[in-house]
Amino acid sequence: MKFGFGIPSRGPLANMESISHITIGGEKLGFDIVTVSDHIVVPRSIDSIYPYNETGEFAGRADGEYLEQLTTLMAIASITDRLRLLTSVMVLPHRSPVLTAKILATIDVLSNGRLDVGCGVGWMKEEFDAIGAPPFEERGAVGSEYLKAFKELWTSENPSFRGNYCNFSNISFLPKPVQKPHPPIWVGGESPPALRRAASLADCWYPIGSNPKFPLDTPKRLTNHIERLRGYAEGYGRDNSEIDIAFSVNWYSAQNSNERTRWFTGNPSEIVADIEQMASIGVNHLVLSFPGDTADEILEDMSYFQDHIGSQIHT
Numbered sequence: 145m146k147f148g149f150g151i152p153s154r155g156p157l158a159n160m161e162s163i164s165h166i167t168i169g170g171e172k173l174g175f176d177i178v179t180v181s182d183h184i185v186v187p188r189s190i191d192s193i194y195p196y197n198e199t200g201e202f203a204g205r206a207d208g209e210y211l212e213q214l215t216t217l218m219a220i221a222s223i224t225d226r227l228r229l230l231t232s233v234m235v236l237p238h239r240s241p242v243l244t245a246k247i248l249a250t251i252d253v254l255s256n257g258r259l260d261v262g263c264g265v266g267w268m269k270e271e272f273d274a275i276g277a278p279p280f281e282e283r284g285a286v287g288s289e290y291l292k293a294f295k296e297l298w299t300s301e302n303p304s305f306r307g308n309y310c311n312f313s314n315i316s317f318l319p320k321p322v323q324k325p326h327p328p329i330w331v332g333g334e335s336p337p338a339l340r341r342a343a344s345l346a347d348c349w350y351p352i353g354s355n356p357k358f359p360l361d362t363p364k365r366l367t368n369h370i371e372r373l374r375g376y377a378e379g380y381g382r383d384n385s386e387i388d389i390a391f392s393v394n395w396y397s398a399q400n401s402n403e404r405t406r407w408f409t410g411n412p413s414e415i416v417a418d419i420e421q422m423a424s425i426g427v428n429h430l431v432l433s434f435p436g437d438t439a440d441e442i443l444e445d446m447s448y449f450q451d452h453i454g455s456q457i458h459t
Contacts, residue, residue, distance in 0.1 A: 145423050145457055148177030148230060148431035149446060153216060154209040157439060160219065165439040166446075167220050171227050173443075173450050178220055179232035179262070179431055182213040187270035195267050196354045196394065202268070214247050221255035229259050232392070232431065233332040233350070235266040236287035237277045241310045244290070245297040249321045257322035261294075262350055263287070264332040265341075278309055284337050285309070291329060291345045298326035330390060334358035339369065343376035348388035348429070353407075354395055361407050366391070367425050390429035391422065398453060412452040419457055 149170050152158045157166075167178055186208040193200040204210065217229050229251065234244075252259040265287035266272065269280040278286045289307045297303045297317045304313040321327050331338065331346035334355045342349040351369070353360040360366045374384045397409045404410035408418050419430065432449065436442035 145419060145427070146176035146228075146429045147449075147454055148179055148228075148232075148429065149175055149434055150179040150181065150232065150431070151216075151220070153181050153183075153211045153213070154204060154207060157442075158209065158211050162439040163216075163220065164223055166442055167224060167227070169439075169443045170446055171224050173446055174454070175227065175446070175450075177228045177230050177260070177429065177431060178224070179230045180213050180217050180220070181210075181232060182234050182238070183210040183268075183271065184212065184238055185271060185274050186210065187268070187274055190268060190270050192268045192270060195357065196352050198356055214244075214251065217259075218251050218254065221251060221258065224258075227258065229255055230330070230431070231260070231262045233262040233264040233330070236263050236290045237266060237272065237283050238275060241290040241293045242297065242312055245294045246317070248294070248327060249298060249317075249319065252321040252323055252327050253319050257327075259321070259323070259327040260330055260348075261327050262330040262332060263291070264338070282309075284341070288341055288345060291331075291341075294329075295326060328388075334360060334369065336372075339373050340376050342387065343373055343382065344380045346387060348390050349373055350390040350392065350429075352392040352394055360391075363407075363421050363425060366422070366427075370426055388429070389427045390431065391427050392431045394433045396432045396434075398449065412456070415453050416456045419453070423457075 151163045151166055170178060183204060186204055190202060190205055194202040213231055213234060221229055248261055265283040272280040286309050289309050293305045293310045296305045298321050303315060303317050328347040330348040330350040331342035332350045334351045335358055351360055360369060370389060377384050377387055393408045398412055398415050404414060408415055434442050434445045436445060
């Protein structure tokens with residue numbers, strides 16, 4: 145099992161000193177993955193429902209601050225040696241596809257092949273409108289087409305593509321990514337369309353377990369979704385072994401207490417059992433949330449996890 149953590153991209157810790165402290169510390173502690181989230185602007189008025197909590201309220205609307213994802217990831221690449229660099233997740237329709245493919249290829253080259261492209265199609269219509277993205281209602285088709293364009297640019301010596309949202313031909317696209325055939329594509333989302341996108345185009349399915357519309361907060365629910373993913377993959381003529389499974393636990397909380405409210409909460413021995421059960425159903429990458437008011441506080445929680453939980457995993 146590979147373990148990941150996120151860095152602050154908004155608020156008082158969204159600065160190079162704090163990000164460096166957390167990231168370098170996480171690498172030294174033995175974590176495998178560092179993640180950066182994605183918003184370009186935060187509209188002052190949001191009617192769209194945030195999909196990953198019960199209230200539907202987006203916490204990021206309070207201050208409206210966000211570091212840009214891809215430039216932040218490159219800064220992190222420059223101060224690390226081993227960590228995988230995961231966009232978690234990049235909203236595909238937010239950026240033009242050819243330029244995005246170039247930026248991602250550059251990150252992969254300059255990090256010596258450490259990029260994982262976590263991606264989704266977004267949930268906030270108001271942000272789409274503000275940045276002039278393709279129509280929100282067509283975001284699924286846009287995202288799938290952009291992924292196909294990325295692959296063409298990353299793998300073809302003479303890339304050419306003709307679609308509804310992206311067209312190019314007679315161009316040179318160099319350098320190619322270090323990773324072959326291309327950086328792994330991790331498709332996020334829990335809905336049937338997201339599962340089909342992962343089954344047809346992804347190297348890894350990467351859901352978040354806290355979506356109340358499509359909850360994945362028990363082993364049975366997650367297993368059912370994985371079986372559905374595999375069924376879709378067979379329908380697309382893909383070998384299920386080609387599709388890895390990752391999982392984001394944005395509610396993780398370890399404490400020495402007898403109270404256990406849900407999966408991935410409770411005392412360390414209970415969470416060790418949760419992780420081993422997750423590994424038994426095919427999950428190989430686990431991204432955890434370590435909130436805190438200071439960089440030292442976040443690192444303290446990360447160290448506690450590795451000492452009391454990560455070091456006890458035998459799968």
